[in-house]
Every structure is written in C-alpha cells, then in structure tokens.
Amino acid sequence: MKYTPKYIATRSVTRLRQTVARLDRRARWTLGPLLVLLVFSVPLWSAATRLRSIVLPASAASVVVPILVYHSVAPTHAGQNREQRLLDVDTAMFRQQMYYLVANRYAVVPLSAVVDALQGRGTLPANAVAITFDDGWLTQFDNALPILEQLHLTATFFIITRQIGPKFMGVGELKALQRAGMTLASHSRTHPDLTKVSASQLRDEVAGSRQDLQKLLGVTTDLFAYPYGCWNKRVAAVVQGAGYRAARALGDGIANTGADRYALHSVLATDDMAAFERGLHGSLVAARIPSGGRPHGLLLSATR
Ligand SMILES: [Zn+2]
Structure with missing residues (x-):
C-alpha cells in the first residue's frame, strides 16, 4: 500500500x-x-x-521592560521635605537597588535597545531593565556613576542643556559619562512644562536641546524625556518632527508597545526598597508621592 x-x-x-x-x-x-x-x-x-x-499588528506587541527613572542620588540630609526624601535616593539605597538587579539576574540594557525592540529592530534578553537619570544633577556623577561602573551597568542621562554646572554636571563630567559608556540624551533646554509653552518655545526647547548636545558633546541624540513627564499630542509630534525616535514619560508601569514610543511608560525609582521591588514587577502604585503634585517639579524648585 x-x-x-x-x-x-x-x-x-x-x-x-x-x-x-x-x-x-x-x-x-x-x-x-x-x-x-x-x-x-x-x-x-x-x-x-x-x-x-x-x-494585532506586529507593532502592537508588548515589550515588558521596566525603565527606571532616578533623580538625585545623595546621602540623606537634614532639612529635606518628604518629597525630597523619596526622590533624592540615598547613595546606600541606590547601591542596594543596583545590587538587587545584579543578584536577581536582571539584564541592564541601554534605553535605545528597548526602543529598537519596539521598532522591531532587535530582541532583548530575558529580565531586561533600563536605567535612566533625569536633570543632570552633579550627585549622579559623584555618587551613582561609581556604583554603575563597579557593576558594569549602563544608563541614559537626560540633560537640561542650559543647566550645565554648578549643581548640575558640567561639560567635563558629561564627557566622562560618555567615556564610561553612558548615553546622554535630551531633557529640554530649560525644563518647562512643554504642554504650556508657545509653539516657537516648544520647538526651541525640543530641537534646540538636541543642537546643544551636538555642540557640547558631539553626540546626536535620538532620545528625549519630557520635563515633569508632561506631554500631549502636539508636544509628541514636535519631538518626533525634531528627529527623536522615542520619548520617555513618567510612570504607568513596565509594559510598552510601538504605539507608546513617544510616551514611554516608566517606573519612578524612590528611596524605598519595597517600592523599588514592586515597581520592577509592574505595580502602578510603586511610588507614592504625597501631595499629588508633579514629583520632580517640586524637587527642582525645592533644591535649585
Ligand atoms: Zn526633570
């Protein structure tokens, strides 16, 4: 047969x-x-x-990678209000959080690798996580960088390009970050709420900060972080038009799709280990900032 x-x-x-x-x-x-x-x-x-x-088109596939957001990293000191105590992550706490990532076999990847994956241009290792810093505080250079280097971790630093020194990193520190393998990216020129500025100021903040980084450091960045995490469709369109391929917002958890590329969800890292662990697992109540205000707007105004 x-x-x-x-x-x-x-x-x-x-x-x-x-x-x-x-x-x-x-x-x-x-x-x-x-x-x-x-x-x-x-x-x-x-x-x-x-x-x-x-x-579901391919671009709608969810990329589940926590994008951590840090601000100042410095020892706790007297006179800090409750917001600052949460957002100014103590150096020892930052070390503990980085050690936690290593001990729990998280794979720290550059933020650009997450964007690549969202654009279908690459794959990510299991347990990937991305680390970002906002505002360019000098404390990030003094206290966070040595720990990142010791553990061979990489991070993206979003710089306010018209705030260079003395409480913020100067050109020397920013160049040292580059040499250490860190990514430098834009956090606008002067850190306004971009949803509330004129069309010409919006273009200046978004495209101008990209030009500033080019002039200062010779890098052409394609990553942006919204000041205060504030954005709307108009702001996102200008960011895209200026040549950025992604922009990070604040909060909303660990999952992103291609549709979120200009408002990437992230996890606000605070001076609280339990909240850090919850945030890595996608809990939306990871960071409880009291007073309902815009978190690092309060921080900036209080510490400037
Ligand atoms: Zn900021």
Missing part, C-alpha cells in the same frame, strides 16, 4: 483507537477525553494564532 496522506491519517486514527482500546476501562475514561482534546487543540491553536496575527 502506498503511503498517501489519506493512508497515513487513517493509520494514525486507527493507532489512536488501538491505543485507547488497550487501556483499561478506568484509564479510558480519564485519558480518552484528554487524547481527543489533544487532537483537536492543534487546529484550534493554529486558528487562534492566525486570528491573533490578524487582530
């Missing part, structure tokens, strides 16, 4: 029947329905997969 597909199919069914028939009565009642389920689940599964590929 020829081994036609029909013969093979018939033979498979016959063998299946024979196998079931060999089982004792008790086992048949258990395994019979299971085998039937197994036989029918294959076409059902492939149909479901086809349907999903039709309903």
Whole structure:
C-alpha cells in the first residue's frame, strides 16, 4: 500500500483507537477525553494564532521592560521635605537597588535597545531593565556613576542643556559619562512644562536641546524625556518632527508597545526598597508621592 496522506491519517486514527482500546476501562475514561482534546487543540491553536496575527499588528506587541527613572542620588540630609526624601535616593539605597538587579539576574540594557525592540529592530534578553537619570544633577556623577561602573551597568542621562554646572554636571563630567559608556540624551533646554509653552518655545526647547548636545558633546541624540513627564499630542509630534525616535514619560508601569514610543511608560525609582521591588514587577502604585503634585517639579524648585 502506498503511503498517501489519506493512508497515513487513517493509520494514525486507527493507532489512536488501538491505543485507547488497550487501556483499561478506568484509564479510558480519564485519558480518552484528554487524547481527543489533544487532537483537536492543534487546529484550534493554529486558528487562534492566525486570528491573533490578524487582530494585532506586529507593532502592537508588548515589550515588558521596566525603565527606571532616578533623580538625585545623595546621602540623606537634614532639612529635606518628604518629597525630597523619596526622590533624592540615598547613595546606600541606590547601591542596594543596583545590587538587587545584579543578584536577581536582571539584564541592564541601554534605553535605545528597548526602543529598537519596539521598532522591531532587535530582541532583548530575558529580565531586561533600563536605567535612566533625569536633570543632570552633579550627585549622579559623584555618587551613582561609581556604583554603575563597579557593576558594569549602563544608563541614559537626560540633560537640561542650559543647566550645565554648578549643581548640575558640567561639560567635563558629561564627557566622562560618555567615556564610561553612558548615553546622554535630551531633557529640554530649560525644563518647562512643554504642554504650556508657545509653539516657537516648544520647538526651541525640543530641537534646540538636541543642537546643544551636538555642540557640547558631539553626540546626536535620538532620545528625549519630557520635563515633569508632561506631554500631549502636539508636544509628541514636535519631538518626533525634531528627529527623536522615542520619548520617555513618567510612570504607568513596565509594559510598552510601538504605539507608546513617544510616551514611554516608566517606573519612578524612590528611596524605598519595597517600592523599588514592586515597581520592577509592574505595580502602578510603586511610588507614592504625597501631595499629588508633579514629583520632580517640586524637587527642582525645592533644591535649585
Ligand atoms: Zn526633570
């Protein structure tokens, strides 16, 4: 007899029947329905997969990578209000959080790698996490950089390009960050709420800060972070038009899709280890900033 597909199919069914028939009565009642389920689940599964590929375009695939956001990293000191105590992560706490990532086998990747994945241009390792710093505080250079270097971790620093020294990093420090393998990116020129500025100021803050980084450091950045995390469609369109390929917002958890590229969700890192661990697992109540204000707006005004 020829081994036609029909013969093979018939033979498979016959063998299946024979196998079931060999089982004792008790086992048949258990395994019979299971085998039937197994036989029918294959076409059902492939149909479901086809349907999903039709309903969801490839760009809608979710990339689950916590993007951590730090501000100042400095020892706790007297006179800090509650907001500052949370947002100014103590150096020892920062070390503990970085050690936690290493000990728990997180793979720290550059933020650009997350954006690559969202654009379908690359894959990420399991347990990926990205580290970012806002505002360019000098404390990031003095206290965070040595810990990052010691653990061979990379991070992206979002710089306010018209705030260079003395409480903020100067050109020397920024160049040292570059040499250490860190990414420098834009956090606007003067840190206004971009949803509230004129069209010309918006362009100046967004495109101008990109030019500043080019002049100061010779880098052409394609990453932006919204001051205070504030954005709307108009702001995002200007950011995209200025040549950036992604922009990070504040909060909203650990999952992003291609549609979130100009408002990347992130996790605000605070001086609280339990909240840090919750944030890594995607809890939206990771950081509880009291008073309901805009978190690092308060920080900036209080420490400037
Ligand atoms: Zn900021």
